[in-house]
Each structure stands twice: as structure tokens, then as C-alpha cells.
Amino acid sequence: MMSNLVPVDNDVTHIPCPQCGGEGRVEYERPVVDYERGGYLEGYYDECDECGGFGEVELDPDRDCVVDEYGNLYWKDEPRF
Numbered sequence: 001m002m003s004n005l006v007p008v009d010n011d012v013t014h015i016p017c018p019q020c021g022g023e024g025r026v027e028y029e030r031p032v033v034d035y036e037r038g039g040y041l042e043g044y045y046d047e048c049d050e051c052g053g054f055g056e057v058e059l060d061p062d063r064d065c066v067v068d069e070y071g072n073l074y075w076k077d078e079p080r081f
């Protein structure tokens with residue numbers, strides 16, 4: 001059933017980056033050598049490699065949308081707008 005799907009507006013070409021949530025930066029972890037405590041993971045922020053820091057990625061119908069028999073696009077998950 002398509003009844004509860006939300007159509008994608010025609011002018012939507014980009015969506016907020018699913019990796020960083022639109023921030024353009026995400027937290028990564030890197031190992032830090034610490035001979036006294038045995039080392040640990042340090043959190044740090046860097047440019048999101050999914051969107052290259054833009055905070056948006058191009059809409060990919062195969063990934064993000066459901067297409068009906070007329071070629072209309074619907075959000076696969078909850079609408080993001």
C-alpha cells in the first residue's frame with residue numbers, strides 16, 4: 001500500500017546528510033597511545049566524508065525513495081523536511 005507514503009517535492013534535489021545530520025562535521029575516534037594507561041580512543045571532529053562538509057548530499061532515488069508505477073517519488077522513510 002502506498003497510502004501512507006509522503007511524496008517528494010519536485011524541487012528537492014538534495015537531502016540533509018544522513019552521516020552528519022547536516023552539520024558537515026562528524027565525530028571520529030582515533031587511538032591515542034598512552035603507555036601509563038594502556039591507550040584510549042579520543043573523539044575528535046572532522047569534515048564529514050559523506051558530504052565533504054556541505055551538510056547535504058544529492059538525493060538518490062534508489063537509496064532514499066520509493067517509486068510508484070507512474071514514476072512519482074515517495075520518501076522511503078520518514079520525510080526529512
Ligand SMILES: [Zn+2]
Pocket residue numbers: 017018019020021022023024025048049050051052053054055056
Ligand atoms: Zn555529512
